Amino acid sequence: xxxxxxxxxxxxxxxxxxxxxxxxxxxxxxxxxxxxxxxxxxxxxxxxxxxxxxxxxxxxxxxxxxxxxxxxxxxxxxxxxxxxxxxxxxxxxxxxxxxxxxxxxxxxxxxxxxxxxxxxxxxxxxxxxxxxxxxxxxxxxxxxxxxxxxxxxxxxxxxxxxxxxxxxxxxxxxxxxxxxxxxxxxxxxxxxxxxxxxxxxxxxxxxxxxxxxxxxxxxxxxxxxxxxxxxxxxxxxxxxxxxxxxxxxxxxxxxxxxxxxxxxxxxxxxxxxxxxxxxxxxxxxxxxxxxxxxxxxxxxxxxxxxxxxxxxxxxxxxxxxxxxxxxxxxxxxxxxxxxxxxxxxxxxxxxxxxxxxxxxxxxxxxxxxxxxxxxxxxxxxxxxxxxxxxxxxxxxxxxxxxxxxxxxxxxxxxxxxxxxxxxxxxxxxxxxxxx
Numbered sequence: 001x002x003x004x005x006x007x008x009x010x011x012x013x014x015x016x017x018x019x020x021x022x023x024x025x026x027x028x029x030x031x032x033x034x035x036x037x038x039x040x041x042x043x044x045x046x047x048x049x050x051x052x053x054x055x056x057x058x059x060x061x062x063x064x065x066x067x068x069x070x071x072x073x074x075x076x077x078x079x080x081x082x083x084x085x086x087x088x089x090x091x092x093x094x095x096x097x098x099x100x101x102x103x104x105x106x107x108x109x110x111x112x113x114x115x116x117x118x119x120x121x122x123x124x125x126x127x128x129x130x131x132x133x134x135x136x137x138x139x140x141x142x143x144x145x146x147x148x149x150x151x152x153x154x155x156x157x158x159x160x161x162x163x164x165x166x167x168x169x170x171x172x173x174x175x176x177x178x179x180x181x182x183x184x185x186x187x188x189x190x191x192x193x194x195x196x197x198x199x200x201x202x203x204x205x206x207x208x209x210x211x212x213x214x215x216x217x218x219x220x221x222x223x224x225x226x227x228x229x230x231x232x233x234x235x236x237x238x239x240x241x242x243x244x245x246x247x248x249x250x251x252x253x254x255x256x257x258x259x260x261x262x263x264x265x266x267x268x269x270x271x272x273x274x275x276x277x278x279x280x281x282x283x284x285x286x287x288x289x290x291x292x293x294x295x296x297x298x299x300x301x302x303x304x305x306x307x308x309x310x311x312x313x314x315x316x317x318x319x320x321x322x323x324x325x326x327x328x329x330x331x332x333x334x335x336x337x338x339x340x341x342x343x344x345x346x347x348x349x350x351x352x353x354x355x356x357x358x359x360x361x362x363x364x365x366x367x368x369x370x371x372x373x374x375x376x377x378x379x380x381x382x383x384x385x386x387x388x389x390x391x392x393x394x395x396x397x398x399x400x401x402x403x404x405x406x407x408x409x410x411x412x413x414x415x416x417x418x419x420x421x422x423x424x425x426x427x428x429x430x431x432x433x434x435x
Contacts, residue, residue: 003052003164004252005045006083008076008107010099011058013091014119017147019043019056022157042252044284047157050164053252055079080107082253085163086114087156090133092126092144104136113163114138117156122146175217176347178340179228179254181282182264183274187294190330191264195227195340223344228258251278259350260288260343260425267295267309267327271316283320283427286392288346290324290425291317292339297329319411322418323425346425352393354421356386359395366416375404383435394429405432 005022007015023043043054057076080086088107090100107114118130121144130144143159145152180188195218218227255261261282265271282289291313299305306327314321324346326339363385372380382399395417399405410430417423417430 003050003085004055004083005052005085005087005160006055006057006079007087007089008057008080008103009089010097010103013089013094014147015089016056018087018089018117018119018145018153019054021147021150021153022054042281045157048161050161051256052084052160052164053256055083077106080110080112083112084165085160086110086112087117087160088114088136088138089117089119090136092118092120092129095129096132096135100136104138107138115156115159116142118142118144119147121152122149176225176260176344177228177258178225178343178347179258179261180264181251181254181261181278182294183266183272183278186264186266187330188264191262191292191294191328191336192227194330194333194336223340225344225347228254251281255281255285255287258287260290260346262290262292262339262343264292264294265313267293267299271313276316279317286427286429288343288350288425289427290326290339290343290346293325293327294330296327296334297332320427322423342425349423350392350426352421352423354387354417359385359387362420363397363413363416367413370412372405372409375401378404380404382432388431390429392429393423393426394431396431396433398433398435400435402432402434 007019007022009015022045024045043056045052045054057079086107088103090096116133116136116138118133121127121130127144130142133142141159143152143156145156147153180191182188196216216227218225255278263275263279263282265275279289279291293309293313309327310325313325314323317323324339324342326335326342328335328339330336364382367382372382374380378401380399380401382397382405384398386396386398388394388396395413397405397413410432414428414430417428
């Protein structure tokens, strides 16, 4: 099961700085002005062997008449509903404010692990000032941190990791897990009904809570795998929910709980920003992917339409565009089984291992024909290549100056690997290491 940690609190307490610290990069925009984070940021982190997603939310302002702040508030509430652990960030410089107290009242109604993170504690004097935050009545422990220099984050992450789960070994773990993902109203429910049919040939059903994806064992047409269903699992409690945020939150869980994702794109609308967000989530999580352009029966076509549409899609998906694209219709079942077979093939590609001797025979010749460019008069000599013993395809190229092997040349090496061995639909990592 996937794990989600949400960072919440009033505006301008350093939530985005903490997010950047936890995910190890500057993904969120940080500014002294409050309200800078209006959208959510998603990142991956790992601590004590447990992986989790980190969601950075905007600042919560109750009883506001501002439309943007009202939308942020909806997203904060949704984030708390979907999260496994909530980090409530406060500012030691400002002390407890009315907004903090208001948010604490909201948080006390949420039956989830909630940790009070007192930020900007970068000296001993401020450490003494943290005790007043016990008045918020959230838990019996405070976590003083400095997001800027990282002090205190280790203790915080120890506590977070203690609440997180590690997926249990189950009999079904040996089966491929295929998720149907996509933005709302793209036809996920119809696609799942088409795959399962009226006679739901279910051997076993693993039901999650309202927060989890539902995994159904699919055993038809010679296939046997777990179908991770994200459609219609949660009853809408409010009409004014942020549908885009909700669908991405659900996709985070479905993607992390799967081996391969079938990404549905609406043919009548084309590939949009939200489709790309979900595609990049799949890529970032190193999951396999097959793209299904659904509702293809509604498109007026000539002999060029399919080729032009596929070319446009691959341009939008670049640089990772070694993916199979199927033009489907859930209603007419057009190419649905072909797409399913491709997803099973992607699952096999994701587990593929290339022998080291074979890799070196092929790739060293390719490198000799097109060596890495010299930098500052220094020549890079790659002497050895091997596939790393990871769960997803990753390759290490051993050389004298790994720091000078830049991304364009790594992309060249990846493309050459894809030319010689079939890794279609699978994100790949290429590393340069000291020989």
